[in-house]
Amino acid sequence: MANKGSINMEIGNDGVAVITMINPPVNALTLSAIEELKRCYQEAIDCDNVKAIVLTGADGRFCGGLDISVMENVHKHGDISLLPDASIGLVVNKIENGKKPSVAAIQGFALGGGLELAMGCNARISTPKCDLGLPELKLGVIPGCGGTQRLPRLVGTSKAVDMLMSSKTITSEEGKELGLIDAIVSSDELLTVARCWALDIVEGRQPNCNSLEKTDKLGPKDESLQILKSARQSYAVSRYRDCLDVIEEGIVAGGYSGLLKEEKVFKELVLSNTAKGLLHVFLAERASSKVPSVTDTGLKPRRIEKVAVVGGGLMGSGIATALIISNISVVVKEINHEYLSKALKSVEANLQGFVTRGKLNQDKMKRTLSLLKGTLDYEDLKDVDMVIEAVNENVSLKQSIFEDIEKVCTSECIFASNTSTISLDVIGKRTTSQDRILGIHLFSPAHLMPLVEIVRTENTSPQVIVDVIKFTKILRKVPIVVKNCTGFAVNRSFFPYMQGPDLLANLGVDIFRIDRVITEFGMRLGPFQLQDLSGYGIFLAGVEEFVAAYPDRAFQSPLVQLMVENGREGKKNGKGYYTYNKRSKPEADHSVLQIVEESMRLTNIAPAGKPISVTDEEILEMIFFPVVNEACRVIEEGIVVRASDIDIASVHGFKFPTETGGVMFWADTIGSEYIYSKLKGWYEAYGDFFKPSTFLEQKAAKGLPLGGSC
Numbered sequence: 001m002a003n004k005g006s007i008n009m010e011i012g013n014d015g016v017a018v019i020t021m022i023n024p025p026v027n028a029l030t031l032s033a034i035e036e037l038k039r040c041y042q043e044a045i046d047c048d049n050v051k052a053i054v055l056t057g058a059d060g061r062f063c064g065g066l067d068i069s070v071m072e073n074v075h076k077h078g079d080i081s082l083l084p085d086a087s088i089g090l091v092v093n094k095i096e097n098g099k100k101p102s103v104a105a106i107q108g109f110a111l112g113g114g115l116e117l118a119m120g121c122n123a124r125i126s127t128p129k130c131d132l133g134l135p136e137l138k139l140g141v142i143p144g145c146g147g148t149q150r151l152p153r154l155v156g157t158s159k160a161v162d163m164l165m166s167s168k169t170i171t172s173e174e175g176k177e178l179g180l181i182d183a184i185v186s187s188d189e190l191l192t193v194a195r196c197w198a199l200d201i202v203e204g205r206q207p208n209c210n211s212l213e214k215t216d217k218l219g220p221k222d223e224s225l226q227i228l229k230s231a232r233q234s235y236a237v238s239r240y241r242d243c244l245d246v247i248e249e250g251i252v253a254g255g256y257s258g259l260l261k262e263e264k265v266f267k268e269l270v271l272s273n274t275a276k277g278l279l280h281v282f283l284a285e286r287a288s289s290k291v292p293s294v295t296d297t298g299l300k301p302r303r304i305e306k307v308a309v310v311g312g313g314l315m316g317s318g319i320a321t322a323l324i325i326s327n328i329s330v331v332v333k334e335i336n337h338e339y340l341s342k343a344l345k346s347v348e349a350n351l352q353g354f355v356t357r358g359k360l361n362q363d364k365m366k367r368t369l370s371l372l373k374g375t376l377d378y379e380d381l382k383d384v385d386m387v388i389e390a391v392n393e394n395v396s397l398k399q400s401i402f403e404d405i406e407k408v409c410t411s412e413c414i415f416a417s418n419t420s421t422i423s424l425d426v427i428g429k430r431t432t433s434q435d436r437i438l439g440i441h442l443f444s445p446a447h448l449m450p451l452v453e454i455v456r457t458e459n460t461s462p463q464v465i466v467d468v469i470k471f472t473k474i475l476r477k478v479p480i481v482v483k484n485c486t487g488f489a490v491n492r493s494f495f496p497y498m499q500g501p502d503l504l505a506n507l508g509v510d511i512f513r514i515d516r517v518i519t520e521f522g523m524r525l526g527p528f529q530l531q532d533l534s535g536y537g538i539f540l541a542g543v544e545e546f547v548a549a550y551p552d553r554a555f556q557s558p559l560v561q562l563m564v565e566n567g568r569e570g571k572k573n574g575k576g577y578y579t580y581n582k583r584s585k586p587e588a589d590h591s592v593l594q595i596v597e598e599s600m601r602l603t604n605i606a607p608a609g610k611p612i613s614v615t616d617e618e619i620l621e622m623i624f625f626p627v628v629n630e631a632c633r634v635i636e637e638g639i640v641v642r643a644s645d646i647d648i649a650s651v652h653g654f655k656f657p658t659e660t661g662g663v664m665f666w667a668d669t670i671g672s673e674y675i676y677s678k679l680k681g682w683y684e685a686y687g688d689f690f691k692p693s694t695f696l697e698q699k700a701a702k703g704l705p706l707g708g709s710c
């Protein structure tokens, strides 16, 4: 056995060289691994004893693609020469045209560059249920090792476009049907079958297929071009269109020409701000479940298999749905038959929604629903591993629920509250189980929104935090671990987003222009349309709560109250800042401007009573810099573990555009000094709402970033 660092090569007596990628946990391709692969291939090609090659990965995984740190390094130095020459140098010159047949032996997953290596081989043998895909667009780039050319030639243009545009994986079983995988065998047989297959290619018993030269799956050129044309109509974002152009180049001018164009576009995209932002989000999502002195202490997560949800309203039924869909048994506790039946029906309706969207079939829905039970009796909670309380924000109600569950549940049971506002210490005050109490703050609709704030108190034990982090992963959600404070990390950081637009409206900035600027930036809805949709009651309750907690920087606007007094309730009654009609899109209702003017008269903050003059860029800054400012306070107070947790919070909790990398990463692309100087100016002109935080001031004084990197 020749040890090549992260690559091993073993030449067997049968004349097959088995080359193994070894780089735990996902066998990612570092620069040195790519160089070693080239060297091993060359050695195998030059060695007379070697007739064929098998390429595989260690520890039950094939390869997770190019090592992310390679792209990070390119971003750091702004230098694309730091990218490897893998597409032509490795896949074409060594694997595909190396004169000795190669067979990929795939286990676990083959993703991105990993699948691209496999597609360069002459055949692919896989174990069952492997994940295969090219998720590069999700990282802001296109495949850079021939994926745009070989995938259409192996599975057909239509399926390849679907896989590339969605970044979704397929299983090896689907791959076998499509022609991407040649055979599926058990993991015990994998290497034996792959070796035999490679020798069969040498002996002419299996075809020596070069995927770049294949044309049968592409079909007639016109059909392929038509598929690309229709796809272009669905994808406005430039990197998706670039990817389609690269596929087209291969169809029109041949696979090799496509490879050259792919390499050029890949290199351009790697350096784009979008790739930087999306890569940051990928890393921040993984960093957020690492909590110093908690997850690094060797504690093993305990399994949470059965959960009670107390309160089956909108949140409770959403939470119950999220749990059963992840195979966790749930018992929903309600106070009477009517509420209980409503709760169970609501879970069923949520599941039906998955069926309608093609994400679940009727059969699986039935099996999923069998994990759900309802009860009116606390006794039925006695064997659960965790209770999630999801009742109204009523302190004494929550306290008495915690008292009741402590009486029936085991001494190991975790007690969680879904509160978004009330201190966990207050909720658990009447129990003696402080170390088992924490917040699990999901966002509505809980079965769809990916973010979970895990709220720890001074007393929550590290074991319980480790258990719940693992639990959120089983739910396929992204956790951030936060400390107690009004609004926690997400709602607190975005509290200024509720207020800033109202403040601007009171300074005379057109509300529809504000909505346009914000949606053009990439938020799904403008702040005024968001108020209409979420309901003025929720908006006013939120403002009241934050004004009470952070009075020094709250801006009190009468605008929403005036809307209510004028008979407007937003989408609820079809009349808000916009008018809502079932058959058409919401339309700006300019008659609302009289109400805005009334609000302006009452607040009287516009200089000389005249609307201020601002550019679109200033509108964006006046709305989001206060968000950055509040997030700085959240970081300074240690509410989050690291600044990049705010990025995750902003992207998944508030739908801040993912391509920006999240609000702090975005802020660092602008610079702390600039943000500080703008806020200071507005603070002097318009008051405390804009007052720069100490954290921001100190970072700006030293010219330091606000810490959006992981």
Ligand SMILES: C[C@H](O)CC(=O)SCCNC(=O)CCNC(=O)[C@H](O)C(C)(C)COP(=O)(O)OP(=O)(O)OC[C@H]1O[C@@H](n2cnc3c(N)ncnc32)[C@H](O)[C@@H]1OP(=O)(O)O
Pocket: 025, 026, 028, 029, 064, 065, 066, 067, 068, 069, 109, 111, 112, 113, 114, 116, 135, 136, 139, 142, 143, 144, 145, 147, 283, 286, 287
């Ligand atoms: C030239 C090419 O076309 C360009 C490319 O190949 S770009 C890369 C394309 N590949 C990808 O996008 C795959 C990204 N990875 C994944 O989707 C998932 O990590 C996975 C499905 C491989 C494994 O998922 P899962 O088991 O849930 O583990 P997950 O927590 O995500 O990752 C485990 C660890 O591997 C790391 N990792 C995953 N993919 C990696 C990669 N491509 N490079 C480096 N590290 C990677 C993660 O950062 C994480 O590190 P940590 O333990 O320090 O937090």
